[in-house]
Amino acid sequence: MTVPPFDAQGAPAAGPGAHRGATGASPAARPHPAPEAGLSDEPTLDAPAGPAPSRTPAAGARMLRAERGPAPSGTPADPAPSGSAPAMPASGVGSGRGVRATWWYTLGGVVFFNAVIALMWVGLGAARHTEVPGLGLAVAGLGVPWFAALTWLVAAYPGGWPAPRGRVVSALTTGVLFGGVLGVAAGSALLAVGPLAATLAVLPWAVGIRHRITLLSTAVMVVLTLVDVRWTQPLFMQGAGQWMMPLYTILLPLMSVSALWWWDVVARLDAARLAESELAATRERLRLANDVHDLQGHHLQVIALQLELAERLLAKGKPAEAEAQVSAARASVDEARQGTRDLAARFRGVPLADELGNAADLLRAADLSVELEATGPFGGAPREVLGPIIRESTTNILKHRSGPSASLGLRREGAAWVFEARNASDGGADGSRGAGLRSIGERASAAGGAARWSDEAGEFVLTVRLPGGDEA
CATH class of the missing domain: 1.10.287 (Helix Hairpins)
Known part of the structure; x- marks a missing residue:
């Protein structure tokens, strides 16, 4: 006698064969399977009890990078915590070439802005006549280290907060020294704080803090500009173009912050893309x-x-x-x-067009002249059934060929799909020469179709007819 299966509570189920049948729908298109009679009611192994943890783009990107291995040396691996400058995705891990190119463009823009203004500052400080010997040379001597330290600091920006302490200390120290000597040499209170304001603007502050720091430094420079006009009256603010240098100095932090803000947007979008892929x-x-x-x-x-x-x-x-x-x-x-x-x-299914193309390429690699008669689209074709049949028929041709040519074809006839394979043969295709034909017949029958083969006049012909859905 045969004992019927039981469900988790001990009640008889529908029968020994009652189980979830394999459907032909794509896994991505099928809804989540619902419990059915005869299935265990125990929780699934992969779905722990309780609400699913919340996921953020940064967390998703970190998990994806953790699965793919450590980031290359010297490259930040994780996006920054929420509210801070996002970390640049590690090269070769998830970010595309366009994201890396965007960062180099941003870095080049910020460095270029600061280089132009720094050269103007050095020129003003070195050209002004002063009673202190060597003060102009000191301006140039401190301007170069400050610009180098600033560039070194900006290069670490994608790593997020906190920035490397050595880079921050060197940039702030040289900025204060350069600004102090520049202010004395140029006779300007505005230029005395310009290098420090430019340095503060490129630090990877949290978003809200960076905006406040930038607005505060801009307001201070505007006030110091009024001080220069009212009291110090530096030479560069006299004559034609007197407002050009103050305007460039005041706008420098804003230009740097706007460029880095653009990079923040790109980095966050890339982190979201990585998280979406991982999810x-x-x-x-x-x-x-x-x-x-x-x-x-x-x-x-x-x-x-x-x-x-x-x-x-x-x-x-x-x-x-x-x-x-x-x-x-x-x-x-x-x-x-x-x-x-x-x-x-x-x-692991492969599109039918690729299956047929791969089969034809394989036969051509075996020195066969192949004729492929197949036109798409194959949207209504039962791919999960035809794929193994195409591969099995290709194997049979390679094993039992006796001529220089073969042909493969897939066409739609009414509501059915017909696959046909032909090749020269030495006879004897009675189904006993291997399990290939029997496997093809079983697959076709299980799908509601039929497989027929014949071996006459030195040509073996395999024809498989399968029901299909509406043509896509």
């Missing part, structure tokens, strides 16, 4: 895990009950009934194995 992959893994759990969990439960019953029957001296249960368990194993193969085929 899509996670959903696919969860869907596959649920499908495998539903399929294998049911069959394993049925097999365990059948084997347990076989043990009891043997203990009662009923070997015939026990043998029947063992046979039923073996059939359940075959069903589970076939269901797993079908499930795997759905997830």
Whole structure:
């Protein structure tokens, strides 16, 4: 006798074969599988109890980078915490060439702005006559280290806050010294704070703090400009173009901040793209895990009950009934194995156009002249069935060919799809020369179709007819 399977509560289920059948729908298009009769009600292995943790783009990008390995040496690996300057995605990990190019463009723009203004500052400080010997040379001597330290600091900006302490200290120190000597040499209170304001603007502050620092430094420079006009009256503010240098100095922090803000936007968008990709992959893994759990969990439960019953029957001296249960368990194993193969085929399926192209290329590589007669679209074709059939028929041609040519074709005839493979043969295609033809016939029958083959006049012809949906 055959014992029907039981569900988790011990009630009889629909029957030994009641399990989630492999559908032809794409995994991405199918809804999450719902519980059915006969399935275990225990929680799935991949879905822990409780609400799902919240995910942010930064967290998703960090998880993706953790799965793919450490970032290259010297490259920041993680986006910055929320509210701070986002970290530049590690080169070669997730960011594309365009993102890296955007950063180099941003870095070049900020460095260029500061270089032009710094040269103007040095020129003003060195050209002004002063009673202090060597003051002009000191301006140039301090301007170069400040610009180098500033560039070094900006290069670390994608790493987020906190910036490397050595770079911050060197940039601020040289900025204060350069500004102090420049202010004395040029006779300007505005230029005395210009280098320090430019340095503060490129620090990777949190977004709100950076805006406040920039606005505060701009307001201070505007006030110092009025001080220069009212009291110090430097030479560069006399005559034509007197407002050019103050205007450039005041706007320098704003130009740097606007360029870095643009980079922040690009970096956050890239982090969101990485998180979206990681989340899509996670959903696919969860869907596959649920499908495998539903399929294998049911069959394993049925097999365990059948084997347990076989043990009891043997203990009662009923070997015939026990043998029947063992046979039923073996059939359940075959069903589970076939269901797993079908499930795997759905997830690793290849488009039919690629399947046919690959088959033709493989036959041509074996020195066969191949004629491919297939026109798309193949939207309604049962890809999960036709794919293995195309591969199996290609293998048969390679194994049993006896001529220089072969042909493959896929066409739609009414509501059916017809696949045809032809090649020269030496006869004897009766289905006993291998398991390939039997496998093709079984697959076609399981899908509601039929496979026919003939070997006449030295030509082997395989024809598979399968029902299909509406043409896409």
